[in-house]
Amino acid sequence: MDPLTRLELIWPGKRSNHSAAFPRLTADASRSYHSPHSEHRTASYDNHLIFGENLLALQSLKEQYEERFTCIYIDPPYNTGQVFDQYDDGLDHGSWLSFMKERLHLFHQLLKEDGTLWISIDDDESHYLKVVCDEIFGRHNFVSNIVWIKKSSPSNDARWISDTHDHILVYAKDKTLWRPNKLPRTQEQNKIYKHSDEYDGVDAQGVFYGRGPWFPGDMTVKTISESALYPITTPSGRKVRPAAGRAWVYTEERFRELVADHRITFGKSGNNKPCIKRFLTEIEEKGVVPRSVWHYSEVGENRNARQEVKKLNATNPFATPKPEKLIKRILEIATKEGDYVLDAFAGSGTTGAVAHKMRRNWVMIERGEHCHTHIWTRMKKVIDGEDNGGITKEVAWSGGGGFSYHVVKETN
Ligand SMILES: C[S@@+](CC[C@H](N)C(=O)[O-])C[C@H]1O[C@@H](n2cnc3c(N)ncnc32)[C@H](O)[C@@H]1O
Known part of the structure; x- marks a missing residue:
């Protein structure tokens, strides 16, 4: 065991193991569904889509899908003590931890070397669940506790504090191997790139030339190097130096090259301290590093x-x-087209619907009858191109593909 996880969480029933079952996975072609349109095939x-108890289904997946999944997303019952229309959500604390622990071991085995596990959870169990995950994945493979602001308005009837966020715990199977994909820049992030150059224009054919909009970036750093404290004369004739405790980021020679290349601005008056022009066209394809707080304005809220x-x-x-956008964000960071995505607590099938529209392969497991009434019908609509909600327009989804349906049962 990794030395950092020696501090172990103990609860009654932790050592009992229910996972020695014999699962039988049976495909049922009559309930499988494939796009009838040949151009989509x-x-x-x-x-x-697997109907049944996820512990059995996960065990049976091991044979063919061990170390296959690039991303496992789960949204298990949070153990809130509530009864919902489609499922119950109330185990005693120890039983819930044991329930999660058994499944976490299987998720670990099913993940690819460079795969990640993402778990939605709220304050009821998140901190205990974190410790159990540390034990199975290793504390050193913990990536982040993402905070999703899930509500735009407070619950005014809250007795104590209005619950406004969920956690998403992220673990890598091996953090040294995993790197997140960068996210595309949003219009909001691009808004600050509004300055333009007199060197830009449109040629006789109406084609734009130039570097496009830019944002004036700081040209100083904290690290002091004597050679980077040189004075700079602004076009208006003023001599400027970096502020106390800072230095220019460029050597004098490099600075002159940048001026010659029209990459330095002294403001409209020509009297400001120099700034580097950060051109949107040059940073756009680099994308944005994902952050640990996700706001409903970007990834949707429960109401959506x-x-x-x-x-x-x-x-x-x-x-x-x-919300579909929330799952899209996860899959954008954790996967690429063609990768395998697993959700063992499928609910209404959001993960599969999003993975399908984003052209990932998926496996979903659900034990409730809503596997048929909700997931099956949802996926059929996605495949038939009849679901125009969620992320459909954003990812230009118009239908296609299919899935196989299976039932998992325990055998003697
Ligand atoms: C919170 S819901 C998931 C919602 C889902 N993320 C969505 O967007 O619709 C949890 C689901 O896990 C299912 N579930 C709970 N325990 C399970 C088990 N042992 N095996 C399979 N499914 C289970 C419940 O029936 C419920 O549908």
Whole structure:
């Protein structure tokens, strides 16, 4: 065991192990579904919907899918003591921890070497769950506790403090191997790039030339190097130096090259301290490093998720769905097209729907009857191109693909 995890969390029943079952996974072609449109059939896919207890399903997946998943996302019952329309959410604390522990071991085995596990959870169990995850994945493989601001308005009837965020615990199977994908820049982030150069323009054919909009970036750093304290004369004739305790980021020679290349600005008056022009065209493709707080304005809130599932099933909407945008953000960071994504607590099938639209392979497991009434029907709509909600437009999804359906049962 990794020396950092020697501090072990103990609870009654921790050592009992229920996982020595014999699962039997049976495919049922009559409930599998593939796009009837031939133009959609060309791309290869490997998607599976499994109806039944996830502990059994995960054990049976080990044979073919060990170390196959690039991303496992789960949204397990949070152990809030509530009863929802589609499932119950109340175990005693120790039983819930044992329940999670057994499944976490299997997630670990199913993850690829450079794969990651993402767990949605709230304050009821998150801190205990973190310690259990540390024990199984190793504290050194903990990546982040992402805070998702899940509500835009407070619950005014809260007795203590209005619960406004969920946690998303992120673990890498091997943190030395895993690197997150950068996120595309948003319009909001691009807004500050509004200055333009007199060197930009449109040629006779109407084609734009130049470097486009820029943002004036600081040209000083904290690290002091004597050679980077030289005076600079502004176009207006003023001599300027870096502020006390700072130095220019460029050598004098490099600075002159940048001036010659029109990459330095002294402001409209020509009298300001120099700034480096950061051109949007040059930084756009580099993307943005993911941050640990996710706001509902970027990734949706619970209310959006409820609207999404209501559109899919107006008479009996799923009680606790996640917004498609939230799952899209996770898959953007953790996967690329063609990778394998697993959700063993599928609920209304958000993970599969998003993974499908983003052209990832997926496996979903759900033991409730809503596996058929909600997930199956949702995935059919996605495949038939009849789901125009969630992230459909953003990722230009128009239908296609399919999935195989299986039932998992315990055998003697
Ligand atoms: C919070 S919901 C997941 C919601 C989902 N993320 C969505 O967007 O719709 C948790 C789901 O886990 C399912 N579940 C709980 N325990 C399970 C188990 N042992 N095996 C399979 N599914 C289970 C419940 O039936 C419920 O549908």
